Structure formats: C-alpha cells, structure tokens
Amino acid sequence: NLNMTEDKTATEDFQAGKYAEAVEKYSALINATPNFSSYYLKRGQCYLKSNKYKEALQDAQKASSLGEKSMELAMLGGKVATKLQMYEEAYRFYKIGVELDNTNTDLVEGLRNLQQAILDEYELEGGEDAEKGYSAVDFCSQDPYPGDDKLLQIEQKILENKHNIQDTIPWKDYKDGGEFRGQASEAAIEAHSLMVAGKLEEAVQKFTFAIETEPNNAILRRLRSEAYYIMDDKINSLRDLWAIPKNQRRVEVWRLGGQIFHDLNLPLHAELWFKNATRLTDGKDEGVKILFQRTRIQRLYAPLCNNLAINVEFSDFGKCVVAKKAIKEGEELFTEKPLIMGQVMDKDNNFALSCDNCAASILTAEDYFGSTLETMEPDLKELIRESWPDIPTVACDKCQKVKYCSEDCRRQAWVSQHELICPARSEATKKLHEISQNLGHGVAEDGVWKNLWDAHFSPLFLARVWSSIISAAKHMMKESDGSVPTAEQWAKARSPFRKFMAFGNSSAADSMPTILNLIREIFKDCGDGVQYKITDNEFNGRYFQAVCNLQTFSSPITPYHRFMTRVSKLGAEDTRGMRMLKYLQTTPHLNTYCGLFQLQSCLNHSCTNNVQVSDAEVEGYGGVKVVAKADIKKGDELFTTYIDTSMPRRLRRAWLFRSFNFWCHCHRCEFEGDGPEVCTECQKKAENNSLFLACGQCHRAWYCSVPCQKSAWRRGHRKICRKTKSSTDAAANQDSIELSNKEPEK
Numbered sequence: 232n233l234n235m236t237e238d239k240t241a242t243e244d245f246q247a248g249k250y251a252e253a254v255e256k257y258s259a260l261i262n263a264t265p266n267f268s269s270y271y272l273k274r275g276q277c278y279l280k281s282n283k284y285k286e287a288l289q290d291a292q293k294a295s296s297l298g299e300k301s302m303e304l305a306m307l308g309g310k311v312a313t314k315l316q317m318y319e320e321a322y323r324f325y326k327i328g329v330e331l332d333n334t335n336t337d338l339v340e341g342l343r344n345l346q347q348a349i350l351d352e353y354e355l356e357g358g359e360d361a362e363k364g365y366s367a368v369d370f371c372s373q374d375p376y377p378g379d380d381k382l383l384q385i386e387q388k389i390l391e392n393k394h395n396i397q398d399t400i401p402w403k404d405y406k407d408g409g410e411f412r413g414q415a416s417e418a419a420i421e422a423h424s425l426m427v428a429g430k431l432e433e434a435v436q437k438f439t440f441a442i443e444t445e446p447n448n449a450i451l452r453r454l455r456s457e458a459y460y461i462m463d464d465k466i467n468s469l470r471d472l473w474a475i476p477k478n479q480r481r482v483e484v485w486r487l488g489g490q491i492f493h494d495l496n497l498p499l500h501a502e503l504w505f506k507n508a509t510r511l512t513d514g515k516d517e518g519v520k521i522l523f524q525r526t527r528i529q530r531l532y533a534p535l536c537n538n539l540a541i542n543v544e545f546s547d548f549g550k551c552v553v554a555k556k557a558i559k560e561g562e563e564l565f566t567e568k569p570l571i572m573g574q575v576m577d578k579d580n581n582f583a584l585s586c587d588n589c590a591a592s593i594l595t596a597e598d599y600f601g602s603t604l605e606t607m608e609p610d611l612k613e614l615i616r617e618s619w620p621d622i623p624t625v626a627c628d629k630c631q632k633v634k635y636c637s638e639d640c641r642r643q644a645w646v647s648q649h650e651l652i653c654p655a656r657s658e659a660t661k662k663l664h665e666i667s668q669n670l671g672h673g674v675a676e677d678g679v680w681k682n683l684w685d686a687h688f689s690p691l692f693l694a695r696v697w698s699s700i701i702s703a704a705k706h707m708m709k710e711s712d713g714s715v716p717t718a719e720q721w722a723k724a725r726s727p728f729r730k731f732m733a734f735g736n737s738s739a740a741d742s743m744p745t746i747l748n749l750i751r752e753i754f755k756d757c758g759d760g761v762q763y764k765i766t767d768n769e770f771n772g773r774y775f776q777a778v779c780n781l782q783t784f785s786s787p788i789t790p791y792h793r794f795m796t797r798v799s800k801l802g803a804e805d806t807r808g809m810r811m812l813k814y815l816q817t818t819p820h821l822n823t824y825c826g827l828f829q830l831q832s833c834l835n836h837s838c839t840n841n842v843q844v845s846d847a848e849v850e851g852y853g854g855v856k857v858v859a860k861a862d863i864k865k866g867d868e869l870f871t872t873y874i875d876t877s878m879p880r881r882l883r884r885a886w887l888f889r890s891f892n893f894w895c896h897c898h899r900c901e902f903e904g905d906g907p908e909v910c911t912e913c914q915k916k917a918e919n920n921s922l923f924l925a926c927g928q929c930h931r932a933w934y935c936s937v938p939c940q941k942s943a944w945r946r947g948h949r950k951i952c953r954k955t956k957s958s959t960d961a962a963a964n965q966d967s968i969e970l971s972n973k974e975p976e977k
C-alpha cells in the first residue's frame with residue numbers, strides 16, 4: 232500500500248514535469264523492491280525526459296533483464312539507445328515492440344529514426360566517398376605454422392629424389408654478371424631477342440651457350456629459367472633458379488621460384504620463396520603477397536574440400552569459396568560442425584535445455600508437456616514413456632549448472648575448455664557466467680549495474696576460445712613432461728584459430744573494460760603453474776575474429792522431433808497417434824548458439840546471395856549446411872548474406888559497415904543506386920531540382936541518360952535487375968519498414 236501511494240505521487244510528479252522528484256521517489260521504491268521491473272521503466276522515462284540517456288538506458292536494460300516485455304520498454308530502450316548511438320541495442324529493444332504490435336505508429340516512427348541515425352552516421356563517415364576497401368593481404372600473416380619445418384624437409388626429399396634437385400650446387404668464383412663480355416654477351420643478347428620473338432628452344436640453346444661461357448652469371452640463369460618456364464619445363468626452370476646463390480636472388484627469382492614450387496605442389500617451398508620476395512620489396516608488392524596467400528590458402532583448405540564441389544581461394548577480399556564444377560539450385564554443398572561453439576545473447580534461450588558441448592537438445596517429456604503430462608490419458612503417458620527419447624543428461628559435477636547430453640560430452644567439454652571456465656572455479660568465472668545469463672549486464676567496477684558487453688555473442692564465447700587454447704597447450708606440456716608449455720606448443724594450440732580473419736576499427740578493450748578484466752582474472756592462473764596474460768591487442772583480435780566470423784546455428788532435431796517421427800509411424804489402427812497430436816501443437820524453441828566454422832566462414836557476403844546457410848545435424852552435433860539458392864557456374868564465387876537484403880542500398884551498406892566493419896562490394900551494391908539525385912552509372916548529380924529516371928524494371932538504379940542506362944546494363948545491371956515486388960517497393964523508396972520485422976541471418 233505504501234508502495235502504491237509512493238508510486239502514485241511519483242507518477243503525478245512525472246506528469247507535472249517534476250522529473251528529479253519523480254526519480255527520487257522511484258529510486259526509493261527500487262530500493263524497497265529491487266526486482267520489480269516497472270519502477271526501473273518509470274524511472275528510465277524520467278531520465279529520458281531529463282536527457283539523461285545513459286541512466287535511462289541502464290534502467291531499460293535492468294527492466295529487460297527482469298523479464299519486462301512491453302511496448303513502453305521497447306520505446307524507452309529503443310529511443311535512448313538510438314540517442315547514445317548504440318544502434319544494435321536500439322534494434323534489440325524495438326524488436327520487443329515488433330513482436331507485440333508491429334503496426335504501432337510510435338514504434339514505426341522510432342524505427343524510422345533509428346534507420347535515419349544509421350544513415351546519418353554513414354554520411355558523417357563520408358558515405359561512399361570515404362570508402363576505401365581494406366587490403367586483405369595486409370592482415371593475413373606470413374608466419375609459418377607449427378610443424379612447417381618438418382613439412383619443408385619432406386618437400387626437400389621430394390625435390391632431391393623425384394626432381395633430382397640437390398640442396399647445394401657449386402657456384403664458385405661468382406662475379407656479378409651485369410656486364411657480359413665477348414661471346415657470352417653476344418649470345419645472351421641474341422637469346423633474349425629470340426625469346427621475345429617466341430622462339431624459345433633456340434633462345435634456350437643460346438642461353439646455354441652463354442652460361443657455359445660464363446657459368447656464374449645470375450642474370451643469364453634467370454633468363455634461361457624464364458624461357459624454360461614458358462616452355463612448361465618447370466624442373467629445368469627451377470634448376471637454374473636454384474643454382475643462383477641465395478644472396479644473389481633478386482625479387483623476380485624468388486617470385487618465379489615460388490610460382491614453380493606452387494605449380495609442382497610443393498607449397499612450403501613456394502611460401503618460403505614468396506616470403507623472400509615480400510621481404511625484398513619491404514612488403515610493398517601486393518602481387519607477391521597475394522601469391523603467397525593463394526598458396527597458403529590452397530594448402531590449408533584443399534584437404535577440406537577434397538570431395539566437395541567447392542574450393543577455397545584467395546581474392547581481393549581475402550578468402551572466398553568458388554565452385555569447382557557447375558552446381559544446381561537446391562544442391563547441398565557441404566555440412567559442417569563448429570570448431571568451437573558458444574552462447575548467443577538471446578533472452579528466449581534456455582541453455583539448461585541443451586548440451587553445452589554439442590548443442591543437442593536435451594528436452595525431456597516433462598520439460599515439453601509440463602503439467603499436462605499429469606492429466607493425460609494413461610495410454611498416451613505410456614506412449615511418451617516408450618517413445619520419448621531417453622537422453623542420459625548429466626550436469627558438470629563441479630558447478631551442477633552446465634548440462635550435457637552424455638557422459639562423453641561432459642568429459643570432452645571438461646578437457647577441451649570447461650575446466651578453466653567452470654562457474655564453480657572462481658569468483659571471476661562465476662561472475663562471467665552471471666553476466667552472460669543477464670544478457671551482458673552486470674555490476675561494473677564503479678558499482679553501477681549496466682550493460683558491460685556489446686555483441687550478440689556471449690563473452691563466455693571468448694573465454695571459451697582462450698580456455699581451449701590454454702587447455703590444449705597444457706595438455707601438450709604434460710604429454711612432453713614439461714613444466715610450462717613451449718613456444719611451439721602455444722603456437723600449435725593457437726593454430727586452429729589462425730584460419731579466422733579479424734578486422735575491426737575500434738577498441739573492444741577500451742569499450743568493455745570490465746569483461747576484459749574478468750577474463751584476465753580468469754586466466755591469470757590456469758593451474759599447474761601456467762599463466763596467461765591477455766593483452767589489449769589480443770582481446771581486440773579475438774573479439775573481432777568473433778565479430779567477423781561467427782555464425783549462429785541451432786541443433787534442429789530435438790527429442791520432440793524424434794518423438795513425432797515415432798508417433799507418425801504408428802499404424803492407422805493405433806488411435807494414440809491421432810489423440811497425441813493435439814498435445815504436440817507447439818514446436819519447442821531451439822536454443823541458438825554461435826560457432827566458428829572453418830569452411831562456412833570463408834563465404835563472403837553478397838546482397839544477391841547464391842547460397843543459403845541453415846541449421847543441420849552433423850555427426851550428432853548441431854551445425855550448419857550450405858545449400859545452393861540458384862544455379863551456379865563452374866568458377867563462380869559462392870556468396871551468403873549476413874543481413875536482411877530487402878533493405879535499400881544505403882541502409883544495407885551502413886548496416887554491414889556497423890555490424891561487420893566492411894563496405895559491401897557486391898554486384899548489387901555496385902549496380903544499384905541510392906536515389907534519383909545521382910546517376911548510378913556516371914555519378915553525375917542532378918541539377919536544378921530535376922531528378923533522374925529510375926530503371927523501369929527494378930526501380931533501384933537511376934540514370935542521367937540512355938547511354939548511361941545501356942552501359943550499366945551491359946556492365947552488370949542486368950544480373951541484379953529484378954522486377955520490384957510490392958513488398959520491397961517500400962525499400963526501393965527508402966521507406967523500408969522491413970527492417971523492423973526481419974532478423975539478420977547472421
């Protein structure tokens with residue numbers, strides 16, 4: 232009663248515009264009943280009115296973590312998060328409203344403002360003019376992988392035994408061969424002319440004569456090597472390069488040698504030679520760096536693509552997936568289970584109902600039917616007892632919180648990562664689990680409850696990456712009876728994660744200090760005398776690795792589905808099947824996880840994607856499958872989509888930039904325009920308030936003239952031009968409310 236009176240006077244203060252007084256009263260109410268979401272919501276509204284956006288957002292987040300789901304909350308959180316430029320957070324709040332009533336005019340207005348804010352930021356950053364593609368090769372390292380030295384020795388044996396190329400070739404009394412003398416010089420000039428004229432065999436003969444006269448001339452060797460290479464005689468070509476002493480090999484020598492090793496399928500040598508070419512050019516020769524990455528990507532991924540219709544290659548935007556042969560629409564291209572998986576921040580997830588190691592659902596009949604199970608007809612109960620899959624669910628025996636679908640999964644998880652991050656291990660691990668449960672909220676160092684984490688994946692995911700690296704290194708250390716892991720063991724433990732690129736242009740360490748400190752605390756002492764210090768750089772790197780590569784997925788087949796299958800197989804004479812159906816109306820919610828997938832993460836984004844990534848069960852694990860959405864020609868790149876592609880061009884691009892840090896370079900972005908003010912083809916601006924005409928078919932490109940329209944059509948507009956459907960008309964008119972009710976796929 233006391234609360235009701237206080238609440239009433241606080242509301243009166245609010246209505247009278249006395250926000251400070253109202254805040255005081257709501258704060259007192261919150262102190263008395265800290266778990267009542269409505270007071271946070273009301274106090275948040277007072278803060279909003281007083282332009283105290285941070286405080287308002289904290290209250291909205293607290294109300295949300297207490298289970299509040301109302302239009303008021305959606306509007307409060309959406310508005311203040313937009314003001315604070317926390318667009319993903321704003322979108323999360325507005326989605327609560329969309330689920331309640333997506334026609335609400337305030338909500339539509341709020342979403343429009345959110346779109347505008349994102350677009351404004353895009354313009355502020357310079358929009359199209361500021362776009363600079365990143366250089367993918369610049370953030371791909373050329374460091375060797377652990378074990379590369381041994382592979383190099385094996386290649387060396389192949390070179391000696393199969394190609395008869397020995398390690399050392401005598402090269403005595405070398406004189407710099409800049410000046411050719413007498414006969415050798417004449418022969419060399421003749422040979423060069425023959426080479427230019429395409430008379431390669433004669434050129435080789437002349438070079439051979441010149442080399443016999445002056446055997447230690449590096450230039451002659453290189454030229455003859457080039458002639459051999461054009462004649463496709465790779466071994467002789469290589470012999471000449473090999474004969475040149477290392478300190479005399481110029482960039483062209485290292486590059487050509489790298490190419491030959493690549494062609495001979497000796498990738499370790501190819502990498503070594505390209506690396507030397509990179510060194511000699513101070514890393515300024517993009518071409519040679521790309522050649523290095525092509526070789527490396529092929530050696531790392533060819534074994535994974537052996538029996539598949541796809542290959543992984545290296546393109547301008549880093550790795551990409553390419554069709555090895557023609558692919559038909561609907562064809563399944565590959566399935567994959569994650570290298571590592573973790574939780575995503577979704578309030579609908581209940582992780583007690585799935586296995587923390589393989590994502591399989593561990594839903595019991597009791598979980599699914601709830602109290603109806605008690606009142607069900609006995610023969611149906613019997614059917615459930617007989618046919619609902621029996622899952623030997625176990626909990627971690629230390630924390631009793633994390634659940635697994637089997638003893639095997641429990642053991643696997645413990646050894647591979649859970650031991651170090653089990654909530655029962657320390658105060659820090661406990662806190663990190665709590666923050667994850669509270670969807671990223673918790674008490675910061677300053678004692679204030681706030682949002683501590685700004686990503687759709689849980690901070691536990693990052694902790695899991697480190698714990699799996701440290702666990703692997705410790706395991707190797709123990710196997711070799713060491714007292715600390717060696718540098719090689721650390722490198723081996725980290726190497727699986729090297730496949731995932733990381734790119735970001737902010738500092739996660741600066742914006743999420745509480746989480747960084749907690750994670751540091753967790754790994755400060757990893758047991759057995761092993762310590763791990765996480766630098767800001769490493770934190771940022773792993774964070775952006777997750778941002779750029781994580782894919783959400785669910786384990787799609789639950790005990791409910793298996794039960795359904797069994798029920799559907801009951802004969803027609805068995806009436807239990809029909810009677811059971813009425814209890815099976817609701818499909819259970821599938822917990823969403825995120826994972827790093829080695830092949831799937833090589834798929835680039837396009838706003839006209841030709842493949843679709845969806846959930847799959849892979850060898851008993853939750854995973855993904857990739858299916859062709861259209862016919863794909865041999866050699867074409869495969870693209871997935873990371874966002875809702877019904878948005879108009881500018882918004883798609885701004886959204887991709889904000890969420891994934893890149894400006895989309897897909898075909899559709901190239902051949903669609905932003906509006907009638909600028910010619911999509913030649914970028915000319917319309918003058919005197921006149922606007923350019925739109926493509927009559929798709930209404931998504933505008934041209935200043937017929938020649939521009941024709942040129943665009945020829946260059947590629949025809950590939951993306953589709954008749955605009957009524958549902959996307961709005962998007963074409965910059966009026967895209969689709970944003971509000973479609974969830975980005977990634």
Ligand SMILES: C[S@@+](CC[C@H](N)C(=O)[O-])C[C@H]1O[C@@H](n2cnc3c(N)ncnc32)[C@H](O)[C@@H]1O
Nearest residue numbers: 548549550732779832833834835836893895896
């Ligand atoms: C999951 S990875 C895709 C594979 C990536 N190319 C690699 O080398 O690992 C996502 C990253 O690829 C790049 N990317 C993907 N699609 C792109 C596109 N349409 N335009 C520009 N960059 C793109 C971005 O850097 C993005 O963060």
